[in-house]
Amino acid sequence: MDADHLRRFWAKVQKTEDCWLWTAALDQGYGRISVAPGRAARAPRVAYELLVGSIPADRQLDHLCRNRACVNPAHLELVTSRTNTLRGLGRTARNARRTHCPKGHPYSPENTLVSKDGERFCRECRRLACEQRRRRQGVPALNPITRQRRAIRAACERARRVR
Numbered sequence: 001m002d003a004d005h006l007r008r009f010w011a012k013v014q015k016t017e018d019c020w021l022w023t024a025a026l027d028q029g030y031g032r033i034s035v036a037p038g039r040a041a042r043a044p045r046v047a048y049e050l051l052v053g054s055i056p057a058d059r060q061l062d063h064l065c066r067n068r069a070c071v072n073p074a075h076l077e078l079v080t081s082r083t084n085t086l087r088g089l090g091r092t093a094r095n096a097r098r099t100h101c102p103k104g105h106p107y108s109p110e111n112t113l114v115s116k117d118g119e120r121f122c123r124e125c126r127r128l129a130c131e132q133r134r135r136r137q138g139v140p141a142l143n144p145i146t147r148q149r150r151a152i153r154a155a156c157e158r159a160r161r162v163r
């Protein structure tokens with residue numbers, strides 16, 4: 001980062017006794033800053049690299065204060081992405097220790113769907129739920145009529161939302 005970018009970076013930070021708040025653009029809650037023409041970076045990473053040191057490729061920053069908009073390096077800790085996920089959500093942590101879904105299907109690579117925040121879902125259960133709804137609605141599995149296809153898709157959408 002050149003002097004100009006540096007100056008602009010710190011101008012966007014509002015230091016409080018506790019967190020250093022990012023006052024400019026946020027990306028999924030994290031501060032976002034242009035570091036060079038056409039290149040953006042996450043503000044906490046920039047602050048950490050400026051004040052602490054470089055971040056290895058296999059590490060992520062975890063906000064100990066749980067405030068994503070904070071760029072105070074004292075609140076940031078280098079962790080592996082798995083640690084970050086496990087810490088982030090208690091539910092994900094409990095889920096990660098299980099080897100089978102509540103119905104007893106294995107969380108094997110083929111049978112597991114993983115959401116963006118690391119939560120796992122059982123594919124077999126999804127499939128069974130879709131099938132059940134399809135049967136209940138009396139829609140045959142193979143039917144070229146658009147209206148019925150839509151009903152199936154809607155049923156699957158609903159099944160997806162049920163956890």
Ligand SMILES: [Zn+2]
Nearest residue numbers: 019065070075
């Ligand atoms: Zn903080």
Ligand SMILES: [Zn+2]
Nearest residue numbers: 101105122125
């Ligand atoms: Zn299952």
